[in-house]
Amino acid sequence: MVPLYFALSLGYGSIKWWNILTPANHGAINRTVSRIALPLFAFKFTLNTDPYKWNYRVIAGDIIAKVLILGSLAAWTKYSSNGRYAWAITSYSLTSLTNALVMEVPLLNAMYGNWAGDLVVQLAIFQAVAWLTLLLFVLELKKALEEMIEDSFSILSLMKVVGRKLARNPNSYASLIGITWALVVNRYT
Structure with missing residues (x-):
């Protein structure tokens, strides 16, 4: 550390x-970190996992915790006079998205053994596939809403803009291709 x-x-x-x-x-x-280093880092860890041997109870607990965080931030944004969507997005990313692969894996391996590090890797891969993709979608949606002119606003045009921006982001490809490859490779082993 x-x-x-x-x-x-x-x-x-x-x-x-x-x-x-x-x-x-x-x-x-x-740009270098977000376009090259993070996608390769996520891809490398995703390739070396076996999704069929994951601990689904731990992943379900992670989902429940993140949904509770999202719900409380949505309620804060809607009902508080100080609530803003930009702060809700930032608060969500700070409270629920961790740097687990960098810090927690070596620390937990040393403290508890390989099984604890394996759980953290599973959670980090699920985070890269599901939660980071959701965060990228919300950030691109927020940016597209700020750029669009009010009179030409439609849901279809908004989703086209967001979809194009997500299609150019290598983080989405890295995690989805990696998990697909891991599912195919480990299916018959």
């Missing part, structure tokens, strides 16, 4: 204290 926090500290220092990275560098780094 120390190397990860050391790298994070160097990254923070290079932006805030030493002014090594410019805002143009931030954008390039973010």
Whole structure:
């Protein structure tokens, strides 16, 4: 864990204290991570799993927890005077989407053994396939709603815009192709 926090500290220092990275560098780094590193990372972990041996009770518990979070954030957004959809999306991603593969797998493997790390990998793969795709959809929907002109607004045109943007996002492809491949390969073993 120390190397990860050391790298994070160097990254923070290079932006805030030493002014090594410019805002143009931030954008390039973010695009590289979101378009290349994350899809390959998700694809690699998804390929090496056997979905037929997953612990479905743990995944069901994860689904219930995330649905409760979504429900409470939706109620907060609808009934609170301070509730905003942008904050609900941000709060959802902060409370329910974790960096499990980076931090939790090595930590839980050391504490409890391989079975705990395997559970975290299963949850992270399910997160990449289901929850991150849902988050990308909501973010693209929010962005498309902000860009559309009020008089030419229709659900069909909105879904076309969102669908095109999701089709260009490699994160969706990586997790879906990876889980499909894992299902096919492990079907007859």
